[in-house]
Amino acid sequence: MIPYGQQSINDADVSAVVDVLQSDYITQGNSVPAFEKALATVCNVPHVNVVNSATSALHLACKALGLGPGDTAWTSPVTFVASANCIRYCGAQVDFVDIDPETFNLCPKRLAEKLSHHSKNGLPLPKLVIPVHMCGQSCDMSSIHKLAQQYGFKVLEDAAHAIGASYQGHPVGCCEYSDAVVFSFHPVKIVTTGEGGAVLTQSREVADRIELLRSHGITRDPEKMDREPDGGWYYQQLDLGFNYRMTDLQAALGVSQLKRLGTFIETRRQLAARYTKLLSDVPLKVPKVANACSSVWHLYVIRLKLEELSLSHKEVFEQMRDMGVGVNLHYIPVYQQPYYRQSGFQDFALPEAEAYYQEAMTLPLFPAMTELQQDTVIKTLAKILS
Known part of the structure; x- marks a missing residue:
């Protein structure tokens, strides 16, 4: 994995x-x-x-x-x-x-x-x-x-x-x-x-x-x-x-x-740039960085274009993991947690947070990640989404 x-x-x-x-x-x-x-x-x-x-x-x-x-x-x-x-x-x-x-x-x-x-x-x-x-x-x-x-x-x-x-x-x-x-x-x-x-x-x-x-x-x-x-x-x-x-x-x-902070960040930026380039033809939205910001890419979160897919969000997630790619989801909207629902947020919803949760998926990204591992992630995701 x-x-x-x-x-x-x-x-x-x-x-x-x-x-x-x-x-x-x-x-x-x-x-x-x-x-x-x-x-x-x-x-x-x-x-x-x-x-x-x-x-x-x-x-x-x-x-x-x-x-x-x-x-x-x-x-x-x-x-x-x-x-x-x-x-x-x-x-x-x-x-x-x-x-x-x-x-x-x-x-x-x-x-x-x-x-x-x-x-x-x-x-x-x-x-x-x-x-x-x-x-x-x-x-x-x-x-x-x-x-x-x-x-x-x-x-x-x-x-x-x-x-x-x-x-x-x-x-x-x-x-x-x-x-x-x-x-x-x-x-x-x-x-x-x-x-x-x-x-x-x-x-x-x-x-x-x-x-x-x-x-x-x-x-x-x-x-x-x-x-x-x-x-x-x-x-x-x-x-x-x-x-x-x-x-x-x-x-x-x-x-x-x-x-090694500078080395860690440079490696993450290179991997993120490579993801963005190689995922350009896959039915998903890649993350963006605002003009005023320089990101350190702690996470690389994509959003699935579900309207173009025959699979659900859950199905894509489970198939990725079944094929050895440890995707994750950051995060479930906090107000959906039982503690917060019981604390006054039972009927609470925010449209952008809800849409994000329905589409988001975190791809593997860490300093020791190899291009071969990254290619595996990309090819696996492209195969599932096609």
């Missing part, structure tokens, strides 16, 4: 982890701050906090941006459930904005329409909007930023797919048009730490809040305590935090992986 995604681990990665295993600290040593510094350099941003998963990063970012009970946050329906779950973790309400059919990202026009409708009709406006950079391509952040200024909400970029991408010539992660950005380092992402995530921000206040919350709300900094320390052992819990820390083992792998 050719997988849809796969990590790339080399000897340098293994050596980096072994070095930590043989050191005095395998949890909170020198590798965590080294990884944070490396990410800050790549993204040209002053503050980075790494944590044990991107879900944890989303949760902490929401809390640090002030989201809580009685608030509402909006996100994309076409995303992994964590983009919405992080809102619920804070006790806030979730709502969804339809996608752009070309980029699969949250659509600024739909966002503007929904904001206007809610404003005119006295409906809840969002305290926070979480645009998701699907497949490695940035959302139209300039347009979203203008709406944030108009309606007074904060912006958290879910860039789980998009480390190394750029928007208007600036790296995703620099927070030019947002209050914070979240990355994921899951094994199928651009770089991996096994599991892991990061929050990037230009705000010292947000960064300090996340640093506190990721480690049980505990500080050892005397300047932050309400009285003089009893001794060198002393610490204080200032808030109800979490154990969301990244280990030095994970961070060492991240530092090593980040050195």
Whole structure:
């Protein structure tokens, strides 16, 4: 089976982890701050906090941006459930904005329409909007930023797919048009730490809040305590935090992986360009990249032209897998999940998200993929669709 995604681990990665295993600290040593510094350099941003998963990063970012009970946050329906779950973790309400059919990202026009409708009709406006950079391509952040200024909400970029991408010539992660950005380092992402995530921000206040919350709300900094320390052992819990820390083992792998970020991205772009060229005569729609964006191609998602096919979406998917091609689907609209249907979305539907779900299919794409494997994917898909 050719997988849809796969990590790339080399000897340098293994050596980096072994070095930590043989050191005095395998949890909170020198590798965590080294990884944070490396990410800050790549993204040209002053503050980075790494944590044990991107879900944890989303949760902490929401809390640090002030989201809580009685608030509402909006996100994309076409995303992994964590983009919405992080809102619920804070006790806030979730709502969804339809996608752009070309980029699969949250659509600024739909966002503007929904904001206007809610404003005119006295409906809840969002305290926070979480645009998701699907497949490695940035959302139209300039347009979203203008709406944030108009309606007074904060912006958290879910860039789980998009480390190394750029928007208007600036790296995703620099927070030019947002209050914070979240990355994921899951094994199928651009770089991996096994599991892991990061929050990037230009705000010292947000960064300090996340640093506190990721480690049980505990500080050892005397300047932050309400009285003089009893001794060198002393610490204080200032808030109800979490154990969301990244280990030095994970961070060492991240530092090593980040050195190959450019190579990973270039390989993905070459494979994506080859897919686009060789699939030009097959009855499907290939993905597009907006002019302002440079995608890192975390995913290559096609859309089937079902009106030209005798097979259903499900039949194409199952035949591909039966023939050894590990296609996938990213994602089922979040509001269709039983939890969200039971939470007020029983009769909810967004037309572009629905159409996307009926047609979308993720083809295999990963740095170690060979042209022979890619040819197998293309020929298998062409044979099934013909």
